[in-house]
Amino acid sequence: MVPDLSRLGQLHHGNLFEDDTLEGMALRVLSEAPDSFVLVGFSMGGFVARVLALMAPERVSGVAFVCTSARGFSDDERARRMAGRRHPGGGNGVARGLHPDRERDAVLLDRLRGMQRRLGPEVWKRQAALVRRDGYADLERIACPSLVVACRQDRFRSFDETERMTRHLPHAEFRMIEDCGHMVPLEKPLELAALLTDWIERAGL
Numbered sequence: 001m002v003p004d005l006s007r008l009g010q011l012h013h014g015n016l017f018e019d020d021t022l023e024g025m026a027l028r029v030l031s032e033a034p035d036s037f038v039l040v041g042f043s044m045g046g047f048v049a050r051v052l053a054l055m056a057p058e059r060v061s062g063v064a065f066v067c068t069s070a071r072g073f074s075d076d077e078r079a080r081r082m083a084g085r086r087h088p089g090g091g092n093g094v095a096r097g098l099h100p101d102r103e104r105d106a107v108l109l110d111r112l113r114g115m116q117r118r119l120g121p122e123v124w125k126r127q128a129a130l131v132r133r134d135g136y137a138d139l140e141r142i143a144c145p146s147l148v149v150a151c152r153q154d155r156f157r158s159f160d161e162t163e164r165m166t167r168h169l170p171h172a173e174f175r176m177i178e179d180c181g182h183m184v185p186l187e188k189p190l191e192l193a194a195l196l197t198d199w200i201e202r203a204g205l
Contacts, residue, residue, distance in 0.1 A: 001185060004193035008200055012037065016048060017119065020126045026052035035059060038205050040196065042066040042185060043156070044127060050135050053142050062205040064147040064196060067154055067182050069161035070168070072134030099153045099181035108186055139168035145203040146172040149195060151180040151188075173199060 005011055014029035025048045039060050041049025046068025053060045094112045095103035102108055116124075146169045150162040166174040175195050180188045199205075 001189045001193045004190065004197065008197060010034075014045065014048070016045060016127070017123045020129065022048050022051045022130060022132070023055075026055050030056055030059070033059070036061055038200055039063040040066065041068060043068055043182065044130075047130075047132055047135070050138060050142070053144065054138060057143065060144055062145040062147075062200065062203055063142065064149065064199065065162075065165055066149045066192065067151055067157050067162065067184055068165075069157050070135035070139055070165055071132075071161045073132040096155050097182045099179060099187060102181065102187060108183070111186060112183065136164060136168045139165060140170065142169055144171065145199075145205065147196070147199045148172055148174045149177060149184070149192065150174070151177045151182065151184050153180060154182045156182040175199075 002011065012033055014025070015032065016025045016029075019025045019028055029048065029052055036059055039049050039053060039062070041047070041063070043066070046065040047070070049063055049065060049068075050070060053063045094109060094116070097112060098105065098108055148162060148166045148169070150157070150159055152159070154162070163174060166172045177184055177188055177191055177195070180191075184192050
């Protein structure tokens with residue numbers, strides 16, 4: 001996606017790997033970001049994006065939420081994640097991130113497993129242990145233009161929990177990507193980049 005998005009301006013990649021709270025992650029991203037920027041949060045990054053947009057509304061000109069939600073995690077769900085039962089690098093976890101028709105795609109699986117190896121178990125443990133409280137009401141305080149993107153065959157984020165974000169965001173557009181699982185940046189990078197580009201240009205961001 002980098003070549004397409006780079007036409008819009010300089011890209012910055014948030015560091016979500018060193019902190020053990022959403023607030024800590026958001027502060028680290030802010031410390032390394034320009035004065036004003038469009039924020040894109042994919043998956044867990046969407047949880048961070050929500051916190052960040054409320055933390056520094058004067059700096060976020062627009063925010064896109066991709067394959068994410070604002071649903072809170074129960075104590076039991078958090079405990080299961082910490083126990084490693086849903087480790088994306090374990091068992092069939094990596095494959096479940098893809099569209100069912102692509103879960104045997106050797107190239108995509110190798111890329112996903114390589115990502116997990118580079119991150120390592122300590123990053124996974126920190127991210128699995130994150131406290132995620134229900135944040136749908138918080139979305140109502142995000143006043144900048146927003147985009148919500150869901151994927152039809154996403155098995156990690158349900159359509160309902162992603163689409164629900166649109167109803168709580170004051171200035172939101174909703175887009176659906178068909179024939180795609182959770183890992184849309186790998187499965188449909190050109191389509192996702194086109195959606196983001198179109199929204200940013202139409203919103204004048």
